[in-house]
Amino acid sequence: MFLQQFANALVLGSVYALFALGFTLIFGVLEVITLAHGAVFMIGAFAGLAVVTKFNAGLIPAILVGMMASGILGWLIDLLAIRPLRKRKFHHLAPMIATIGCATFVISISQGVFGAEIYRFPFDFMPATSYNFWAMQLTLLQIIIVGVALALMLIIIFLLNRTKWGKAVRAVAETPRTAALLGIPVERVFQLTSFSASALGGAAGVLTGINFNAIHTFMGGPIMHRGIAVIILGGMGDIRGAVVGGLILGFAEIMSVAYLSSDFRDAISFGLLFIILLVRPAGIFGSNIERKG
Amino acid sequence: MTEFLMSFWQTYNTLFYTVLVHGMLALSIYITLACGQLSLGNAAFMGIGAYTAALFTLKLNAPFGLSLLAGGMLPAFVALIIGVPTLRLSGVYLAMATLGFGEVVRVVFLNMSITGGSVGLNGVPPKTELWHLLLVMGVLIYFFLKLKNSRFGRALEAIREDEVAAAVMGIKTTSFKVWAFVIGAFIAGVAGGLNAHFTFFLSPREYGFDFAVDILTFAILGGTGTFWGPLVGSTILTILPEMLRFLGSYRLALNGLILVLVVVYLPNGIITVKKKD
């Protein structure tokens, strides 16, 4: 049973990690906790669902369209709600409040359009057969989720460390002002980050939608609470932290159900978060508390 | 005319009560914001206060004043215990730690039998009268007015502006922060107790993440430069959804849009203080 629970935790943790990747990227570069990321995630799932039901698209196009839709939404949110606040001196929480407004707006409109009920991807979309590894039973989709999460994380780390754009993003994340002096187009970096981070959220949305069969307008809520926990756990704005934090939260939830009690699962995971913060205030990979927040 | 006013009051008195309670909650987060601390634990403190006050009334048949006092004291006490370690954190880290604390509180409510678990407590007698709310709000406004131009208020502002510089001025930053946290918890708890006694019912789900963020939104939208800001913010955000009812299912969309517009055009809040020559 331990091995199966291990596999369960790996899959859940990967979903959390994938969601948190984009979340943490936006915080790292824009220094905004975007509480619209849950709505962005939801739109990704619906967009993926739409191409599958309308055009019979496969997994890859579904993910790509989901990413595109979420990316554009994220970019729009940045453009209309966050960007106007960048230029002026403001309360550092003002952009976060603006993203709450965006989330309310997007969710409300979506509910008007899609209704209140739940949807799922077609049954024949992914083969439901399970594979056995030792004592673990995994479906192809679960393996794909772990794989995609890992791949996207590696791609992001590679892009950030090895490409010109990645270096620009890192420079902006460090200090936007210095980056601007170095001739980096800071504004474009912000927009690019918003787009790609939201696209990651969209990918998470599509994969979650396929695996967990519960696509509805409020699907972003619960995962956003977890996403916040994950990026705190891993260190705000840290890419590795999002992945490690996601896995830790996944493992904490699964293992507390498996070996303690499902009644206290959330108390255990959030209690863990509380304690980790007290011991290591900046999270596992976090360092500079002074600058952020 | 009087008939119109009567029916208007009968219809909207609960809304007005809610405006006052939300105002208190906005003030409870304002006092921590006033010394630069972002605590999102106030929804949980409100919950602790609401349950405590309701249980004092239901189980002990305590007089209302005593229930309310207990509803303020217990959260204040909890704040004192968690405040000392927690307030070493700052900025978003403090916010998230307090959010985590709130989640733990919610799960505890859910699993205790005295709180009625997920079903909640029902049949809380309606004891809250308008004058109770006005009295508490009056006391709070008086308190914040007095605080503003006192040495304590200045110390809080100094800590908000620059904690290190404040410490070098001889201001005991940690104890001020803990006190602000405790007072905030007390206010939130009393507000919770008052709320429980005019809504007949309470359940753990009311005091979760979403409401914690709502309370923060009250304060930020209104502006945190002076305590009037959070009061204005909470009033607007409480009345707005009621006023937008005619929009049917899309009222929340407009609510969200208004929030974005206000923040984008008034990023420092609706009420801003300008010191002039």
Added chain:
Amino acid sequence: MLRLENIIKDFGGLRVLDSLSLQVGEGLIFGLIGPNGAGKTTLFNIISGLSRPTAGRVIFNGTDITHLPPSSIAACGMGRTFQNIRIFKELSLLENVLAGMHRLFTYSPVAMLLNLPVQKREEKALREKALEILELFHLAGKAKRQAESLSYGEQRKLELARALATSPKLLLVDEPAAGMNPAETEELMGEIVQINNRGYTICLIEHDMKFVMGVCRQVAVLNFGELIALGSPQEVKCNPLVIEAYLGKEECK
């Protein structure tokens, strides 16, 4: 009145201060100079409690303050300003100075709530004193203005006023003349001397040699965390080690 005993400070393997011992006598204007990175501000941070030394002791008026928190050190009578100006930007000038006077106020929260006479009396008296201090720096006319609206030089002066408001026995001043024009610097020198004449001991870090030579009675020179010279301005500026490490020949005339 201030005695440093073998202060060592390491930052991640790098020794920033090395066995530094120093005394600042009462009533002096004491100058701390040296090239950038010599450890001057680190030393100030250690004295004022913002940073802990790796080893060594700080004795202030006979009390060991090495491990006290900054607020307690301030209560012992230590005031300071910062190299990178840390005034309370959104408060008025008067409020800045009054915040500096925090520990001089004694009234209780109850007195605040009930508007007791003790509060009125204290507020009134200290408000007058605050204006007096502002006047010292020619800022009293702008007392109600937001601190942020001041010019750079004025902000430095405000910070000095705020530090003075804590009524310190020793005032640590970190680069007071940085960013000031010659006229402002001139004015500031006068003000520093005036403060000193009122009985405040002053310890200052400054790069402007004219300023240091003009006001300081004793000067210590730091280089790479070590004390390389100590004495009157005249002695120090002709010290060969100082000339080599920091000042150059022109200063010694």
Added chain:
Amino acid sequence: MKIFIRITVFVAFVLSLAFTAQAAEIKIGVTEALTGPVAKYGVPIKNGFVLAADEINAAGGIKGNKIVLVIEDEQAKKEEAINVFKKFIFQDKVLAIFGPTLSNSAFASDPIANKEKIVVFGTSNTAEGITDIGPYVFRNSVAEADILPIVTKVATKKLGLKKVAIIYGNDDSMTKSTYEIFLRSIKAEKLEVVDTETFAKGDIDFSAQLTKIKSLNPDAVFCGALVEEASNIILQARKLGIPNKIRFIGGNGFNSAKLIEIGGAAAEGSISGSPWFLDDPSKINQTFVKAYTKKYGMAPDQFAAQAYDALYIMAEGIKAISLSGNVEKDRTTLRDALAKVKNFKGVGGLFSFNESRDAEQKGRVLYIKNGKFAIYAE
């Protein structure tokens, strides 16, 4: 395509609001959670009411008087429910109120209706103690307390159950009450409970709980969950290798076409109990299902069916009184008439109010057979 239907429905709804506001005759307030996470229950309920009202009005109304529904959103928030109730009572001066969606909100708002002496009729409040609020509180929500013991008994006998596992949502009063009733009936049948697991509202991953359940090898799993979690639980159980012969047994939450739509083959054989079910061949039900599906582009669920019946039950009550025009007086006479409604024939079978104004209705044990609800035992 579905999306366009939604938009049309929405536009139609707004228009119907605009038009109904004109011809006020018998005003009835409907407040349900129409936005927010609970809207997935609130919207079908509202749909059920609107359909029934349209039918009654198309047939000439009640003694010639048309029914006008005043519909307000309460977002499943207690303060909103209170506000809407007061608006209904003092501003709109409605004759009676339907709603709110959740028992939680009902505990906050129903005392107001009771105090102001106006009938409040809940169609989805299942918590214990709702009708204890006072004599003006009515409901036709199926009491799981009546049917679930029968479900347990039948399942135990037919499947030869000995040891069972339970999984339920512990932060929701509906699912928690399902759990408590199941637990009682499981004890009455002397079954061994090998494992009890919980989850929280909005959870999507149940693998940890199900892996644990699988390792303990129960004969069946009792499930206190609403449909979106229930269908996911069943799907994930099958993926983890819990075979179809281990049945899932649930309460009201199972009685939804969504369980089949989402659960598919995995849900086959799942057992539940209710007076109403989608594929009930009775003529009245088939007419309702057809009309509902045509109007809203999806099949009705139990919430919609109960709301649909509730308005007809209310109409029975209104038929029995003569309206005086004095709304306060009419409200009290309506209460007395409504309490006397007996043997009403609705889509959920014969319905009567018992002396505590709760539903008295015969439940049936149901299961899913070939992708349809069917009677497992009468």
